Amino acid sequence: MGRRKRKKIVKKVVKRIPKVFLCPNCGKNAVFVKIDKKENKASVKCSSCNIALDVELRLSEEPIDAYNSFVDAYYSGKV
Numbered sequence: 839m840g841r842r843k844r845k846k847i848v849k850k851v852v853k854r855i856p857k858v859f860l861c862p863n864c865g866k867n868a869v870f871v872k873i874d875k876k877e878n879k880a881s882v883k884c885s886s887c888n889i890a891l892d893v894e895l896r897l898s899e900e901p902i903d904a905y906n907s908f909v910d911a912y913y914s915g916k917v
């Protein structure tokens with residue numbers, strides 16, 4: 839009965855790595871989201887075509903939510 843003990847290696851990422859999203863303007867995977875908890879906002883910027891927007895954080899502080907707001911704003915002509 840050789841029960842193997844498996845040690846789980848959990849890699850903890852302490853640093854908040856900026857996530858990259860698809861840009862609605864230039865179509866490149868170059869949109870970075872920076873969360874600023876203190877200011878309660880997120881800076882969304884495309885490093886390819888340089889469109890940028892500060893998004894207010896509401897319920898969530900996930901980069902994807904900020905990105906969604908960014909895309910919404912883009913399509914409603916606010917960027």
Ligand SMILES: [Zn+2]
Nearest residue numbers: 861864884887
């Ligand atoms: Zn772009």
